[in-house]
Structures are given as C-alpha cells and as structure tokens.
Amino acid sequence: MYNEFVQFVRTIYNSSDFIPLHAPYFAGNEKKYLEECIDTTFVSSVGEFVDRFEEITKSYTGSTKAVVCVNGTNALHMAMELVGVKRDDEILTQALTFIATANAISYIPAHPVFLDVDKDTMGLSPVAVENWLKENAEIRHGETFNKKTGRRIKACIPMHTFGFPVHLDELVAVCEKYHIELIEDAAESLGSFYRGRHTGTFGKVGVLSYNGNKTITTGGGGMLLFQDEKLGTYAKHLTTQAKVPHRWEFVHDHIGYNYRMPNINAALGCAQMENLGMILENKRKTAQMYKEYFRDNESIKFFEEPKTSKSNYWLNVVLLSDKNAQTAFLEYTNDHNVMTRPIWELMNRLEMFRNCQTDDLTNTKWFADRVVNIPSGVRV
Ligand SMILES: *Cc1c(COP(=O)(O)O)cnc(C)c1O
Numbered sequence: 535m536y537n538e539f540v541q542f543v544r545t546i547y548n549s550s551d552f553i554p555l556h557a558p559y560f561a562g563n564e565k566k567y568l569e570e571c572i573d574t575t576f577v578s579s580v581g582e583f584v585d586r587f588e589e590i591t592k593s594y595t596g597s598t599k600a601v602v603c604v605n606g607t608n609a610l611h612m613a614m615e616l617v618g619v620k621r622d623d624e625i626l627t628q629a630l631t632f633i634a635t636a637n638a639i640s641y642i643p644a645h646p647v648f649l650d651v652d653k654d655t656m657g658l659s660p661v662a663v664e665n666w667l668k669e670n671a672e673i674r675h676g677e678t679f680n681k682k683t684g685r686r687i688k689a690c691i692p693m694h695t696f697g698f699p700v701h702l703d704e705l706v707a708v709c710e711k712y713h714i715e716l717i718e719d720a721a722e723s724l725g726s727f728y729r730g731r732h733t734g735t736f737g738k739v740g741v742l743s744y745n746g747n748k749t750i751t752t753g754g755g756g757m758l759l760f761q762d763e764k765l766g767t768y769a770k771h772l773t774t775q776a777k778v779p780h781r782w783e784f785v786h787d788h789i790g791y792n793y794r795m796p797n798i799n800a801a802l803g804c805a806q807m808e809n810l811g812m813i814l815e816n817k818r819k820t821a822q823m824y825k826e827y828f829r830d831n832e833s834i835k836f837f838e839e840p841k842t843s844k845s846n847y848w849l850n851v852v853l854l855s856d857k858n859a860q861t862a863f864l865e866y867t868n869d870h871n872v873m874t875r876p877i878w879e880l881m882n883r884l885e886m887f888r889n890c891q892t893d894d895l896t897n898t899k900w901f902a903d904r905v906v907n908i909p910s911g912v913r914v
Pocket of ligand 1: 605606607608631632634635693719721722743744745755756
C-alpha cells in the first residue's frame with residue numbers, strides 16, 4: 535500500500551532519485567542580482583535590494599510597512615520588543631510549532647504558555663485561548679494578569695502551521711477583549727490568505743521567514759510586517775543599531791540590534807519574489823494531485839485548507855490513523871528514498887519547556903500522533 539504512494543510521488547516529481555521534503559527553487563534573476571551585488575561591491579548592510587525587497591513585500595502582503603531581519607527567529611524577538619513584552623511576561627502560543635517561536639519568547643526572557651490548536655487549522659485555537667483566559671486571567675487597569683502566577687499576560691503568538699491560516703477574526707477578538715497584543719508567526723505562510731487578506735497583517739506585527747526550506751528563500755532571512763507605520767519605522771531603527779541618522783557622527787539613542795538583512799540576501803529575495811506566483815501555483819497543483827490521490831483512502835487523509843482560507847501549501851500533510859501507522863509510513867517512505875517526517879516534538883515535551891503552563895492539548899496530541907509531511911517542493 536505504501537509502495538503505491540512511493541511510486542506516485544516518483545511519478546509527480548518525475549524522479550527515481552532521493553526526493554526531498556522541500557528544496558529551494560532558483561529559476562529567475564537570482565544569479566543576475568547576486569552578480570550585481572558583487573560587481574557594485576554592495577554585498578553588505580547598504581544597497582538597493584534591501585529597500586526593493588521591503589517594498590515588494592509590503593505591497594504583496596498589503597502591509598503599511600515591511601522591515602527585513604537576518605532571520606525569522608530574531609524577527610520574532612524584535613516583534614515582542616516592539617509590542618512591549620518585558621521580562622517575566624507570559625505569552626500565549628501553541629505547543630505544536632517549530633522551536634523558533636518558543637526560543638524567541640525565551641530571549642526576552644518571557645514565559646510561553648502552550649495552548650491547544652484547532653482540528654481544522656492545526657493552529658492556535660481562539661476557543662482554547664478564551665477558555666484558558668476565563669479560568670486563569672483577570673483584567674486590572676487595562677492589563678491582563680495570570681491569577682495563579684501573578685505575571686502579566688502581554689502577547690499572543692499564533693503560528694500558521696505549514697501555511698494553514700488560524701481562525702484570525704476570532705483570535706483578534708479575544709486578544710482585544712483581554713488587551714493582549716497579537717503577533718503572528720507567519721514564518722511558514724508567505725502566500726497564505728485569510729478571508730482574502732495576507733497572513734501576518736492581522737496582528738500588530740507579523741513575521742515571515744526565508745530560511746532555505748521555506749516557500750521562497752534568501753539563504754537566511756526574515757521580515758517584520760506592520761499596519762502601524764510609526765511602529766515599522768521604529769523597527770527599522772531598532773534593527774539597525776538604533777543609530778541616529780547623520781552623515782559622519784555615530785550616535786545611538788537606544789540599545790539596538792544588528793538584525794538587518796545583508797543586501798546580498800535581499801537580492802535573492804527580490805529574484806524569488808518575481809517567481810512567487812508561479813511557485814504558489816505549482817504547489818497548489820501538487821496539493822490538488824495529493825488530494826485526488828488520497829480521496830478514497832480510508833486510512834490516510836489528506837489535510838486541506840480551512841474554508842475561510844487560501845493556504846500556500848508550503849508543506850503538504852497527511853494524517854495517519856494512529857501512532858503505529860504513522861511510524862510505519864515514515865519508515866517505509868524514508869527507507870525508499872522519499873523523504874517524509876512527523877510534526878515537531880511538542881514544545882511542552884522538550885526539556886527547556888517541560889515546566890511551562892499548558893491546557894489539556896487534546897487536539898495537539900492527536901495531531902502529534904498522526905501528522906506526516908510529504909514531499910512538497912516545486913515540481914520542475
Ligand atoms: C522557519 C520558522 C521560523 C523562523 O525561522 P528562521 O530559520 O529563524 O528564519 C519561525 N517560526 C516558525 C514556525 C518557523 O517555521
């Protein structure tokens with residue numbers, strides 16, 4: 535049965551070699567722009583590709599401002615600083631995420647609280663957030679505090695898992711009700727839309743990543759998305775050592791960061807953005823083929839985008855019937871040179887986060903035992 539799947543993947547990827555889960559795809563102006571950087575010597579922290587990459591991303595996502603970062607993890611760190619997260623605050627997020635979300639919270643250092651995801655999105659559940667707040671939180675003078683720990687609950691960071699948008703309207707509403715800042719970890723969801731609007735533009739700050747395995751890559755890189763222009767301008771200042779602009783003086787007015795993406799990476803980003811439409815179409819077609827393939831399968835279900843959303847189908851997902859079936863599927867496919875993998879180990883099960891607060895994580899655990907990612911790169 536799994537053999538048939540392996541053959542199917544080989545057919546759609548037209549390959550008898552190793553098939554990776556995802557791979558960068560360079561088919562446009564990447565080389566040309568990189569050569570431009572080298573020829574002009576603008577490879578580092580100055581250069582026109584940075585501005586251009588921010589402009590393109592701003593207009594593609596419908597943001598008011600976009601600010602580059604050296605990677606998605608420190609873009610998340612910046613996002614928290616920018617909305618005023620302070621030492622010892624609590625941050626509501628999901629256990630079902632890549633480690634970067636929880637790591638960035640720890641840099642403040644703040645405390646992650648791991649709450650359950652929805653069955654139809656695999657992302658943070660607004661109902662779980664509201665239920666947890668009802669039981670654990672109290673509002674005092676326009677701020678929300680945890681009744682048990684006494685700590686302030688300052689922000690909420692949902693993650694659009696594998697590109698599937700969470701229920702944003704409901705999440706925005708519950709965050710507003712409790713005066714909690716919403717930051718979207720949209721690292722996996724460039725090209726994903728919720729009710730027609732790009733993910734990462736609903737919260738106060740949205741974060742994108744251009745790591746090598748993401749939908750498009752800059753080698754390494756991240757982006758901050760803003761609706762508030764002033765906050766975006768301040769983000770630029772903070773990520774560039776908080777230097778006061780002057781022709782020759784070096785004066786800084788804040789503890790800043792050197793988080794600006796080099797021009798050479800932004801050059802790759804500009805070229806990649808030119809092909810984003812094609813890449814997304816190709817990925818959507820792949821998802822469609824998998825969907826057809828698994829349509830009548832009783833024991834393996836293909837995970838589809840939620841009704842309110844358009845997913846970028848960054849990584850395709852199948853759900854096996856239980857943990858044993860998941861292991862058997864992973865073993866067979868990886869033994870046969872078709873790369874597949876389970877979802878990340880849940881954050882609350884890792885040594886560093888073992889003592890963090892959680893809710894019952896019912897859906898989270900259900901997914902952990904069933905999810906397998908299957909090859910999702912661009913078919914050439
Ligand atoms: C990729 C990713 C990030 C950012 O990763 P970087 O490698 O630092 O760019 C953050 N959160 C999630 C959920 C991710 O998948």
